[in-house]
Structures are given as C-alpha cells and as structure tokens.
Amino acid sequence: MKNKLTLIVSTLLLAAVFAGCNIEPEDPLLLYETEINGGWIAFTKKNFVEANLRFHQAIEVDSSNAEAYSGLAWVLFKQDSLEKALAMFDSAATMIEPNASLFAGHAFVLNVVKSFSFSNQLADIALKLEPGWYFPFLGGLDFNDLIVLKAENFFMLGDFSRSLREVKIINPGFNASVDTPSGIAALAAEIEKLKRF
DSSP: OHHHHHHHHHHHHHHHHHHHHTOOOOOHHHHHHHHHHHHHHHHHTTOHHHHHHHHHHHHHHOTTBHHHHHHHHHHHHHTTOHHHHHHHHHHHHTSBSOOHHHHHHHHHHHHHTTOHHHHHHHHHHHHHHOTTOEETTSTTEEHHHHHHHHHHHHHHTTOHHHHHHHHHHHOTTOOOOTTSHHHHHHHHHHHHHHOOO
16 A cells, blocks of 8 residues: 555656646747757858758758758858759758848859859849848858859850949949950959959
8 A cells, every 4th residue: 555655646746747847849940940040150150060960950840941951051062062062052942931042152152163154043043032132151241242253154154245244233433345355354353353252
C-alpha cells in the first residue's frame, strides 16, 4: 500500500513538474526568423561557417521560403563555391517570396562565371522588384552596383553603347566615343572606377 501511495504521489509530482514547465514546441515563424537573422549577422561578420549553419537550420524549419536559400547562396558565393551558389540561387527563385537580393546575388555570380546576358536579365528583375535596392550585409551594396554590373556585362558583350548608357546613369558627366579604341578604353576605366564589388 505504501509503495502504491509513493507511486501515485511521484506520478502527480512528475505531472505537476511537466505542467509547470509549459512544454510547447517553439513558434516555427519565430524560430525561422531567429535563424535567418542569425545567419545574416554571421554573414556580415564574415563568419561564413556559422552563417551556413544558421541558413541550413532555417531551411529545416521552413523549406518553402526563399530567404534561407538566398542567404545560403550568398554564403556559397563569398566562399567561391560558384557552381553551388548558382544551384542554390536557382532553387531559391522557385520558393515563396523571392526578393530583389536573391536576383541581385544571382546576377553577381553569373557575371563572375561570364554569363553576361543572363546576369543582366536578373539584375533587371532585381531592379524592377526594388528600384532602390540596398543590401546592408555586404558593404552596403545597392542599386548603383547593379547598374555598374550591367555596364560591365554590356561591355563584355561588346555592346559599348549600352554599356555607356548604364555608366551615364551613375555618372551623367562621363562621356566617351565608343567608336574609337581610346573611347572604349576610357569606358572600361570608368567602369572599373565605379565598381565597388
């Protein structure tokens, strides 16, 4: 009888402890936001290992939202894993709520791998989604950097007139005759001067 009473009291105490702990699963939205914010903070500090981990954890919480994939793609880009970055940006574009930063990052990677036309297409999408695009996690990249990227892409494609038009958006006072080798050289120099990324 004493053992039975001890068992009942122990069970009641254990139940009270669990009830007092209020054990509930964390809010997935809050958890996702926490991991995303942690990922971007680590990215800003150039702690790409932690950023990679945090974005992966965000994907585990919500595998349908684009931002975690985009963050992971930016990390891979900064780690020079260009093919993986491209694949991750491609995946992110199919998810819910792809944003301008996703398309901008993808455009930068495409420029590096010399896919200049596609890079311009994605830069245009980013600028259309957010004309005043700003990326605070990497030296304050903004819409001007995308315009310079487009200028460089057009230059690499041999379309010097369109390249010049993009440059003049940033520096209206710049002019060069793109029909001459010296003018093309001046345009190339101006693009290099305007590049921040």
